[in-house]
Structures are given as C-alpha cells and as structure tokens.
Amino acid sequence: MVRVDGTGNGTGLIRVRDLDKKYRRGSEEIHVLQGLNLDVERGEFVAFMGPSGSGKTTLLNLLGGLDLPTSGSITVAGDEITHMSAAKLTAWRARHVGFIFQMYNLIPVLTAFGNVELPLLLTRLSKGERRRHVEATLGVVGLLDRMDHYPRQLSGGQEQRVAIARAIVADATFLLADEPTGDLDRKSADEIMELLGRLVHEHGKTILMVTHDPRAAERAGVVLHLDKGVLVEGSVSAGVGA
Amino acid sequence: MRFVGLVWANLARKKLRTTLTIGSFAVALFLFGLLVTIRGAFSGGADVAGVDRLTVINKTSLIMPLPYSYRDRLLQASGVAAVTFATWFGGVYQDERNFFPQFAVDRDTWFKVYSEYVVPKEQLANLMRDRQGCLVGRSLAKRFGWKVGDRIPLRGTIWTGTWEFNLDGVYEGNRPDVDTGQMLFRYDYLEEQRRFGKGTVGWYVVKLTNPDDAVRVSEAIDGGFANSPYETLTQTEKAFAASFAKQMGNIGLLVLTIGAVVFFTLLLVTGNTMAIAVRERTAEFAVLKTVGFSNPDILGLVLVEAVLIAGLGGVLGLAFAKLFTLGGDPTRGMLASFYLPWSSVGLGFGLALAVGAAAGALPAVSAMRLEVVDALRRV
Incomplete structure (x- = not known):
C-alpha cells in the first residue's frame, strides 16, 4: 500500500524519508521538494500528477538515482541510494531501474533490437542469451516483427513500446516513466497505458509514472499529487495538471 | 568487445x-x-651504414684525394681487418638528367668489406677478368633497362672523354634498404685511363676487427698521418654518411x-x-x-x-x-x-x-x- 505520511513499516520496495531538494538559480534558491515521505510496495502502479514545476520529474530523477537530494533518504529494496558513490549508483541503476521517457530517447543508429539490447550489454550474458532475452521482451511489447527496424521507421507508439522493452529487458526492480504518453495521440497513448497496466498486473512490475494526462493516471492504482514540493494522496480529476 | x-x-x-x-x-x-x-x-644510407666500418677521407675536404700508398699503412694499423677504397667518377649517361653515382672500386676487396652487396659468383668472376667491366645495382639496371653483356658509355666530367664499360653483373642488396642505384667499376681501369690524379683514391673504407675499437683506431689512423701533406679525417661510416647528407641541408x-x-x-x-x-x-x-x-x-x-x-x-x-x-x-x-x-x-x-x-x-x-x-x- 502506498503511503505518503512516513508511517510505512519499511518493508516496502521504496522508502523515502524527509526528502528535500533545493536548486540554486543565480542568487535565488528554489525549494523543489520539501520533507517528502513515500512508501511503495512491490507491484504497485503509482501516478504522480501536479502542475508544471511542482517537482514531479525531480522526484523521479531522485528515485532513479540520476540526481542527489539536498537532504533525506531513499531506500530501494534495502539499498540506501542517497549516499552511494556515482559509480555505485550507476551500477545500481543498471540493475534496478528501467526508465521510460516522454520523447522515447532511442538511439537512432540502432535497430529496435539494438536499442533493447543496450542494458544487456552491461551484463555477463552471452550474445545468444542476449538475443533470446531481447526477442522475448519485444514479444511482450508486440514488436517482434519490427526488431530490425530503426526508430525512424517506427511510429511514435511503436517507438515508445521499444523504449518500454528497453526498460524491462534487464528485469529492472521498478520502472520510472516520465510522461510516457505525452508525445502520443490518444489511440497510441491508450495502447501504451494498456501495456504498462499489463506489466503491472501480469508481470508484477512496479511502476512510478509522472503524467499530466488524467486518462493515463486513471490506469494507475494510486494517484499522488505534488504541489509546491509536497506530496498528497488524491484522486484523478479532469483538469489536474492540465 | x-x-x-x-x-x-x-x-x-x-x-x-x-x-x-x-x-x-x-x-x-x-x-x-x-x-x-x-x-x-x-x-x-646513414641508417644502413655498417657499425664495423670506418671511412677515411682527406682532412681538407671529401673531394681532395688520398695517396694510394696509404692502403698498406692502413692495413698495418692495429684492429684493422680489411681495407678497401673508392673514387667518385662523376660520369654522365646520355644526358645530365640521367644522374646516378659511379665509383671506381678495388675489385679484390670491395665486396669483402661490403658484404651487403650480393653478386652472383660467375658475374663477379667476369668482373675480375674484364678490365672494362662494371656492376650495377638492380634498381639502376631496371631504370635503364640494362642487361648483363650491355655496353655502357659514360661521358666523363672529371676525367673527360668517353668511357666505355661492359656490364658484367647486377648486384642486389641483402636488405631492402641497401642502395641498388649505383654503378661500380674497376679502379685499375680508371687508373690506367685517367690523365691526372694517378696514384690517388677518393677515400678509404676500413673494416674493423671489433666495432668497439672504432674510436681508438680512428685516432690511431689520423694520428699516424698527422702533419703529412695528406692529413686524414677518420669517422664511422654512419657519421660519414650523415655528414654527407647534411650537405643537402x-x-x-x-x-x-x-x-x-x-x-x-x-x-x-x-x-x-x-x-x-x-x-x-x-x-x-x-x-x-x-x-x-x-x-x-x-x-x-x-x-x-x-x-x-x-x-x-x-x-x-x-x-x-x-x-x-x-x-x-x-x-x-x-x-x-x-x-x-x-x-x-x-x-x-x-x-x-x-x-x-x-x-x-x-x-x-x-x-x-x-x-x-x-x-x-x-x-
């Protein structure tokens, strides 16, 4: 069960305590996140909503070990990541986190297969094992027949499915999705949300997603609102974050 | 990978x-x-020069000759295994643009001192028999399309007139960087035909018994000819080749x-x-x-x-x-x-x-x- 009041018993997958993040822009100090607490169990699908500049992406970056907090702690599957060295954090990220971006961020000179294979290049898997993993994963996202296509030969929805395949191919502990439907038409957006839902319900994945789209948020089991750096539980309503 | x-x-x-x-x-x-x-x-050829060879030239200048009689005195020096000599000829083949170096050399000793020049035995024997004989390097023969048995006329620039040579053989290098663009002919032919400079050679080449003795032998040779009309400058072949090259800049x-x-x-x-x-x-x-x-x-x-x-x-x-x-x-x-x-x-x-x-x-x-x-x- 997701909690934002800091009363979780600490047995969950993700445990965030008193998280603060401040930026300095010139002489101005911006307090993006203020004393944030969060507990997420395995297999949960959490959506973060909130106005632009509310700190959603910053929170995602901190949870993914891409950025460091000003204070507070983040513990994932027993690993306290806020005090890890950059090198350890990189290795941890490779093992535990799958990222899905709004703009897909595929490598244009690699085929769908090559893009999905990228995280596996960092493992000890043989070439044959990598191939089997990639084909199985592309099968999950329904793009096995497009594995030799380059990103420019795919539609936006297909590109995002390749990006999702890349995020799950190494069996990440949890997925972080930053506006995964933000650049897609409605039909493609629905397909992507359907796919993310399946990953949670059929494959037991844990997903934390930032979105402005209430329809996308509806697919998540829990919707949390971020406003002025503070996290509150809430329900989906039209217009939130729009 | x-x-x-x-x-x-x-x-x-x-x-x-x-x-x-x-x-x-x-x-x-x-x-x-x-x-x-x-x-x-x-x-x-500074890079391919033998480490066991010294070049003895006239101390005044490379173009000044040395007496032929020095040969026996050089042979008597301690640490000297063999002595040979050469003289620059400076002939022209057909046209000045066809430049290539020609040397009058001692047929008996040259190829013993310069072991990197490889000549078939029968061709070397022909040279021994033929006073007007000459050998050319492989690249020079190729350049002018010469074959063994050809007659090669050169116009002398130092010793004027037309000089005729019989091509008795073609030498190779035992390494790819040996100069095969030269012509070598018999010193006794030059000596017989030239009108001045008789009894002199261009320079001597001394083969050492032990390359480590280069400095000592050089000093001994130059010391031996000090205060004579033909003082010598002895240096390793490598140093000689390098100083020769420096004349080109x-x-x-x-x-x-x-x-x-x-x-x-x-x-x-x-x-x-x-x-x-x-x-x-x-x-x-x-x-x-x-x-x-x-x-x-x-x-x-x-x-x-x-x-x-x-x-x-x-x-x-x-x-x-x-x-x-x-x-x-x-x-x-x-x-x-x-x-x-x-x-x-x-x-x-x-x-x-x-x-x-x-x-x-x-x-x-x-x-x-x-x-x-x-x-x-x-x-």
Missing part, C-alpha cells in the same frame, strides 16, 4: 563525415610515409617540421569532428548513462571511436605509401634508396593512434562528465 556494434553504428551515423575524417588521416599518413622515405634516401629537421604541422592540423580537425559528434549525441550519452553505462564506458566509447577512425585512416595512408615506395625511386636517380621501412610504418601507425586518442580525449571527457539530468532537460 560488447560495445563493438554500438561503436560501429556510431561510425556509420554520418558516413560522409567519417569517410572524410578517415581520408584526412590517410592523406596525412601517406605524406608521413613519403617524408620518412625521402629523409631516409637523403640520409645517404637539414632534411631531418625539414621532415620533422612538416610532419609536426601535418599532425597538429590533423589533431585539430579530428578533435573538432569528435567534439561535434559528441555534442550531437548529448541526449544519447545521457540515455546510455541512465541505463547504466558507467563513466569509463562512455569515455571508452568516444575514445575507441576516435582511435578507430585514426587507425583506419593510418592503415590506408601507410598502405598507399608502402605501395608507392615499392614502385622505386620516382625521381629517376636522386633518391636511390627509396624505401619505407616497416619500422617507420609501425611508427606512423602508432602516431596515428596517438593523434586519434589525443583528438578524442577532450570530447570523451566532456561526454563522460555529462550530467544526465541536465542533458535530459535539454532534449
């Missing part, structure tokens, strides 16, 4: 740019190969200067190319870091890319240079020992890789230091 596909895909990303950068390396390394070859040719410095400018330009061109390539791929590097590529991985990817470009260009350029030099002296005689040694090919390849690594270093470090969050925000 796991990242080979990724590196290759990146090289193929902008085919024209990659091709042009590889091309600039190829041109630079081709030029390097030619410069090294020309430097070697101008050094007059400091070719080594010239080659070094041109080479340095070329490589520095190459460094800037490739560095700029790699910097552009890295800047264009900022978001991609951020994604790679996001999925778990470490800083050394990113550094390695960019460096390997730069070094691969340099290596491919280097191989191409040096291969062309080697092929070009295999065709022989393109100047028809000015650069007789026109040969690109494999050691220089290796040096060129090493330099290419070093320039590639240096050019890729800054872009690689900037890619490595990329902050993922900042880079993703820019997408």
Whole structure:
C-alpha cells in the first residue's frame, strides 16, 4: 500500500524519508521538494500528477538515482541510494531501474533490437542469451516483427513500446516513466497505458509514472499529487495538471 | 568487445563525415610515409651504414684525394681487418638528367668489406677478368633497362672523354634498404685511363676487427698521418654518411617540421569532428548513462571511436605509401634508396593512434562528465 505520511513499516520496495531538494538559480534558491515521505510496495502502479514545476520529474530523477537530494533518504529494496558513490549508483541503476521517457530517447543508429539490447550489454550474458532475452521482451511489447527496424521507421507508439522493452529487458526492480504518453495521440497513448497496466498486473512490475494526462493516471492504482514540493494522496480529476 | 556494434553504428551515423575524417588521416599518413622515405634516401644510407666500418677521407675536404700508398699503412694499423677504397667518377649517361653515382672500386676487396652487396659468383668472376667491366645495382639496371653483356658509355666530367664499360653483373642488396642505384667499376681501369690524379683514391673504407675499437683506431689512423701533406679525417661510416647528407641541408629537421604541422592540423580537425559528434549525441550519452553505462564506458566509447577512425585512416595512408615506395625511386636517380621501412610504418601507425586518442580525449571527457539530468532537460 502506498503511503505518503512516513508511517510505512519499511518493508516496502521504496522508502523515502524527509526528502528535500533545493536548486540554486543565480542568487535565488528554489525549494523543489520539501520533507517528502513515500512508501511503495512491490507491484504497485503509482501516478504522480501536479502542475508544471511542482517537482514531479525531480522526484523521479531522485528515485532513479540520476540526481542527489539536498537532504533525506531513499531506500530501494534495502539499498540506501542517497549516499552511494556515482559509480555505485550507476551500477545500481543498471540493475534496478528501467526508465521510460516522454520523447522515447532511442538511439537512432540502432535497430529496435539494438536499442533493447543496450542494458544487456552491461551484463555477463552471452550474445545468444542476449538475443533470446531481447526477442522475448519485444514479444511482450508486440514488436517482434519490427526488431530490425530503426526508430525512424517506427511510429511514435511503436517507438515508445521499444523504449518500454528497453526498460524491462534487464528485469529492472521498478520502472520510472516520465510522461510516457505525452508525445502520443490518444489511440497510441491508450495502447501504451494498456501495456504498462499489463506489466503491472501480469508481470508484477512496479511502476512510478509522472503524467499530466488524467486518462493515463486513471490506469494507475494510486494517484499522488505534488504541489509546491509536497506530496498528497488524491484522486484523478479532469483538469489536474492540465 | 560488447560495445563493438554500438561503436560501429556510431561510425556509420554520418558516413560522409567519417569517410572524410578517415581520408584526412590517410592523406596525412601517406605524406608521413613519403617524408620518412625521402629523409631516409637523403640520409645517404646513414641508417644502413655498417657499425664495423670506418671511412677515411682527406682532412681538407671529401673531394681532395688520398695517396694510394696509404692502403698498406692502413692495413698495418692495429684492429684493422680489411681495407678497401673508392673514387667518385662523376660520369654522365646520355644526358645530365640521367644522374646516378659511379665509383671506381678495388675489385679484390670491395665486396669483402661490403658484404651487403650480393653478386652472383660467375658475374663477379667476369668482373675480375674484364678490365672494362662494371656492376650495377638492380634498381639502376631496371631504370635503364640494362642487361648483363650491355655496353655502357659514360661521358666523363672529371676525367673527360668517353668511357666505355661492359656490364658484367647486377648486384642486389641483402636488405631492402641497401642502395641498388649505383654503378661500380674497376679502379685499375680508371687508373690506367685517367690523365691526372694517378696514384690517388677518393677515400678509404676500413673494416674493423671489433666495432668497439672504432674510436681508438680512428685516432690511431689520423694520428699516424698527422702533419703529412695528406692529413686524414677518420669517422664511422654512419657519421660519414650523415655528414654527407647534411650537405643537402637539414632534411631531418625539414621532415620533422612538416610532419609536426601535418599532425597538429590533423589533431585539430579530428578533435573538432569528435567534439561535434559528441555534442550531437548529448541526449544519447545521457540515455546510455541512465541505463547504466558507467563513466569509463562512455569515455571508452568516444575514445575507441576516435582511435578507430585514426587507425583506419593510418592503415590506408601507410598502405598507399608502402605501395608507392615499392614502385622505386620516382625521381629517376636522386633518391636511390627509396624505401619505407616497416619500422617507420609501425611508427606512423602508432602516431596515428596517438593523434586519434589525443583528438578524442577532450570530447570523451566532456561526454563522460555529462550530467544526465541536465542533458535530459535539454532534449
């Protein structure tokens, strides 16, 4: 069960305590996140909503070990990541986190297969094992027949499915999705949300997603609102974050 | 090895740019190969000179002769195994443009001292029997299409008149860098026919029993002829060849200067190319870091890319240079020992890789230091 009041018993997958993040822009100090607490169990699908500049992406970056907090702690599957060295954090990220971006961020000179294979290049898997993993994963996202296509030969929805395949191919502990439907038409957006839902319900994945789209948020089991750096539980309503 | 596909895909990303950068390396390394070859040719065989040979010349000048009688005194010096001598002839074959060196040598001792000249036994025997006989090197024979048995007329410039020679044989070098662009004929023929300078030779070559004795023997020889009308200057053959080459100017410095400018330009061109390539791929590097590529991985990817470009260009350029030099002296005689040694090919390849690594270093470090969050925000 997701909690934002800091009363979780600490047995969950993700445990965030008193998280603060401040930026300095010139002489101005911006307090993006203020004393944030969060507990997420395995297999949960959490959506973060909130106005632009509310700190959603910053929170995602901190949870993914891409950025460091000003204070507070983040513990994932027993690993306290806020005090890890950059090198350890990189290795941890490779093992535990799958990222899905709004703009897909595929490598244009690699085929769908090559893009999905990228995280596996960092493992000890043989070439044959990598191939089997990639084909199985592309099968999950329904793009096995497009594995030799380059990103420019795919539609936006297909590109995002390749990006999702890349995020799950190494069996990440949890997925972080930053506006995964933000650049897609409605039909493609629905397909992507359907796919993310399946990953949670059929494959037991844990997903934390930032979105402005209430329809996308509806697919998540829990919707949390971020406003002025503070996290509150809430329900989906039209217009939130729009 | 796991990242080979990724590196290759990146090289193929902008085919024209990659091709042009590889091309600039190829041109630079081709030029390097030619410069090294020309430097070697101008050094007059300094690099191939025997370590166990001394050259004895007239102390006043190389063009001043030494008495033939010195030969026996040199032979008596301690540490001397053999003595031979030669005289510059300076003849012209048909036209002044057909320059090649000709030496009157002692038929009995020359090939014993210069063991790097390989002559078939029967051809050497012919020379022994034939007072007007001569031997030419393989490249010289090829240059003029001469065959054993041909009659070669030369117009004398020092000893005027027409001199006729019988081509008794063609010598080879026992190493590829031995000069095979010379003509050697019998000293006794010159001595018999010339009208002045009789009883003199151009210079002596002394073969040492032990190369370690070079300094002692040199001092003994020069000391022995001190205060005589023909004082001598004795030096190792290598030093002699180097000083001879210096008469043509400091070719080594010239080659070094041109080479340095070329490589520095190459460094800037490739560095700029790699910097552009890295800047264009900022978001991609951020994604790679996001999925778990470490800083050394990113550094390695960019460096390997730069070094691969340099290596491919280097191989191409040096291969062309080697092929070009295999065709022989393109100047028809000015650069007789026109040969690109494999050691220089290796040096060129090493330099290419070093320039590639240096050019890729800054872009690689900037890619490595990329902050993922900042880079993703820019997408």
